[in-house]
Amino acid sequence: MRGAITWGSAFPAALLCACLAHGQNRLSPDNLAPFVPTPEPVVLRMLEAAELKPGELLYDLGCGDGRILFVAVQKFGARAVGVELSAKLARQTIARARALGLQDAVRVVEGNLLNADVRPADVVTLYLQRLINEKLKPTFRRQLKPGSRVVSHDYEIMGWKPSRVETVEVAQRRHTIYVYRMPPVE
Numbered sequence: 441m442r443g444a445i446t447w448g449s450a451f452p453a454a455l456l457c458a459c460l461a462h463g464q465n466r467l468s469p470d471n472l473a474p475f476v477p478t479p480e481p482v483v484l485r486m487l488e489a490a491e492l493k494p495g496e497l498l499y500d501l502g503c504g505d506g507r508i509l510f511v512a513v514q515k516f517g518a519r520a521v522g523v524e525l526s527a528k529l530a531r532q533t534i535a536r537a538r539a540l541g542l543q544d545a546v547r548v549v550e551g552n553l554l555n556a557d558v559r560p561a562d563v564v565t566l567y568l569q570r571l572i573n574e575k576l577k578p579t580f581r582r583q584l585k586p587g588s589r590v591v592s593h594d595y596e597i598m599g600w601k602p603s604r605v606e607t608v609e610v611a612q613r614r615h616t617i618y619v620y621r622m623p624p625v626e
């Protein structure tokens with residue numbers, strides 16, 4: 441995979457640059473992941489794989505520059521909520537939503553994704569790491585309604601069986617998409 445920058449490989453330097461560029465405090469214990477945006481073709485495939493429908497509500501936990509929110513609203517007719525720790529990124533995303541006239545469809549909560557209430561979500565998107573996915577599992581089990589979907593870019597939810605796995609190649613880098621469908625209540 442020539443040219444690929446993955447979190448596992450080039451990570452410390454990439455993390456430092458990403459954090460500095462986006463005004464994040466790398467040393468903050470709340471900062472669980474640097475801002476590494478999902479490429480747009482991967483965003484599209486994630487939302488297609490999740491079968492996001494018009495009127496549904498998507499949550500992106502750690503929404504960065506809000507790109508997943510905007511695609512969800514503009515291309516899929518959904519509504520979207522982003523949770524973002526970085527005040528700078530959250531402010532930028534809110535400003536972009538206003539500039540696009542999408543303030544009624546896009547909401548950004550500045551805060552820690554580990555405290556997010558995802559009960560209203562039909563689809564939750566993640567680009568975090570396995571350890572963080574692991575921490576989110578109890579919340580998802582407790583809060584997500586049957587039939588809702590969790591879509592994770594590159595990092596599996598260990599121990600959960602994906603209903604779908606897809607790969608997308610962008611700029612010689614292979615991205616993996618894992619879709620999990622919440623089971624019916626027994």
Ligand SMILES: C[S@@+](CC[C@H](N)C(=O)[O-])C[C@H]1O[C@@H](n2cnc3c(N)ncnc32)[C@H](O)[C@@H]1O
Binds near residue numbers: 464474475554566
């Ligand atoms: C890998 S980026 C993914 C951005 C976006 N979801 C995407 O796929 O393009 C991870 C994001 O999580 C944010 N983040 C890190 N720790 C967080 C936390 N505890 N609560 C909320 N957001 C957090 C970072 O600031 C960053 O924007």
